[in-house]
Amino acid sequence: MPYRSNEDLPAGVRHHLPPHAMDIYxxxxxxSFASHVGDLRQEEIAHRTAWAAVKRSYVKLGDHWMPRRPDA
Incomplete structure (x- = not known):
């Protein structure tokens, strides 16, 4: 199901990502969820897509997600 706000995101996302990364997610x-209506894997695909989007802009260093450097 689509998320209306960052507070509605799964706990694993809310507790680990910074606010901007949560917006991206x-x-x-x-x-992605809206684009895959009717697909049995709709939610799985949407979560995978969301994590991929976060990883384009953020990198995990230890336990923290940090913005990627523009030249990285």
């Missing part, structure tokens, strides 16, 4: 999830 939510927007990517919602877009």
């Amino acid at each position: 939510r927007e990517a999830f919602n877009h």
Whole structure:
């Protein structure tokens, strides 16, 4: 199901990502979810897409997600 706000995201996402990364996750999830209506794996695909979107802009260093450097 689409997420209306970052507070609605799964706990694993809310407790690990910084606010901007949560925005990226939510927007990517919602877009992917809407694009895969009727697919039995709709939610799985949306979560995978959302994490991929976060990983384009953020990198995990230890236990923290940090913005990627523009030249990285």
